[in-house]
Amino acid sequence: MSVQTTPGDAVVAANNLGLTFPTNDGDVVALSDVNLTINKGEFVSFIGPSGCGKTTFLRTIADLEQPTSGTLTINGQSPEAARRARAYGYVFQAPALYPWRTIAKNIALPLEIMGHGSAEQAERVARTMDLVNLAGFEQKYPWQLSGGMQQRASIARALAFDADLLLMDEPFGALDEIVRDHLNSELLKLWARTQKTICFVTHSIPEAVYLSTRIVVMSPRPGRVIDIIESDLPAERPLDMRETPEFLAIAARVREGLRAGHSYDEDHV
Ligand SMILES: Nc1ncnc2c1ncn2[C@@H]1O[C@H](COP(=O)(O)OP(=O)(O)OP(=O)(O)O)[C@@H](O)[C@H]1O
Numbered sequence: 001m002s003v004q005t006t007p008g009d010a011v012v013a014a015n016n017l018g019l020t021f022p023t024n025d026g027d028v029v030a031l032s033d034v035n036l037t038i039n040k041g042e043f044v045s046f047i048g049p050s051g052c053g054k055t056t057f058l059r060t061i062a063d064l065e066q067p068t069s070g071t072l073t074i075n076g077q078s079p080e081a082a083r084r085a086r087a088y089g090y091v092f093q094a095p096a097l098y099p100w101r102t103i104a105k106n107i108a109l110p111l112e113i114m115g116h117g118s119a120e121q122a123e124r125v126a127r128t129m130d131l132v133n134l135a136g137f138e139q140k141y142p143w144q145l146s147g148g149m150q151q152r153a154s155i156a157r158a159l160a161f162d163a164d165l166l167l168m169d170e171p172f173g174a175l176d177e178i179v180r181d182h183l184n185s186e187l188l189k190l191w192a193r194t195q196k197t198i199c200f201v202t203h204s205i206p207e208a209v210y211l212s213t214r215i216v217v218m219s220p221r222p223g224r225v226i227d228i229i230e231s232d233l234p235a236e237r238p239l240d241m242r243e244t245p246e247f248l249a250i251a252a253r254v255r256e257g258l259r260a261g262h263s264y265d266e267d268h269v
Contacts, residue, residue, distance in 0.1 A: 010039060
């Protein structure tokens with residue numbers, strides 16, 4: 001399945017992308033024949049059951065895994081060149097903050113590694129902490145913050161070097177629903193303010209529909225894209241939009257795609 005686009009706008013372009021892991025129990029096809037173009041400023045969610053290759057796709061974009069077939073470019077470059085150019089920020093499932101560093105020092109760490117001067121570091125830390133509504137918590141340690149605040153700090157860390165592309169692997173999966181709702185609407189505002197391109201992995205249909213301009217439905221064994229759903233929901237999305245018929249219609253289509261992927265498994269396993 002592929003989506004046509006103007007060449008210059010493509011941030012991520014996968015063509016017949018495949019990735020097979022050799023294991024003791026035989027080959028695991030984590031990605032098979034993935035064709036997907038993600039344009040500048042899109043918010044694309046990846047949804048599918050465990051093992052369908054969502055994380056592997058993000059890790060391949062980030063040059064943490066190597067494709068075994070097909071091609072993948074980031075801003076027209078190889079993943080390796082994109083990594084060297086710091087083309088993306090990566091937010092992991094768990095906040096992964098260093099407990100011995102303050103929140104400000106955690107956010108500054110990649111900037112330190114990149115050799116930014118201390119004034120530049122301070123300016124960027126202040127700006128990104130403000131963006132995720134954490135101003136005032138600079139000198140706290142991770143354990144002094146709630147789970148949601150820690151996850152916001154890790155988003156700030158990914159934003160700090162101001163890459164245009166943000167890769168987010170189930171960042172809110174471990175949070176309770178109220179906090180998750182709040183962070184979902186915060187993330188949408190942040191996306192609107194920064195105009196970044198976001199690739200977002202989730203297991204939640206409402207989360208995918210609420211956040212995305214496009215939803216990529218994936219299925220396992222082999223990991224592949226089975227549907228790409230365009231959202232025509234307005235950019236302004238209050239949380240109660242999730243009860244509207246338009247929202248529920250998109251959610252139903254995602255659910256249908258997931259079900260179709262599941263029956264494929266039953267037929268072929
Ligand atoms: N390094 C590895 N070596 C061998 N197999 C791997 C490796 N990494 C991932 N896999 C396998 O590749 C498949 C895709 O894994 P991946 O983590 O991308 O799935 P996922 O959709 O992100 O799952 P989840 O929702 O559980 O995070 C799985 O079958 C997984 O076991």
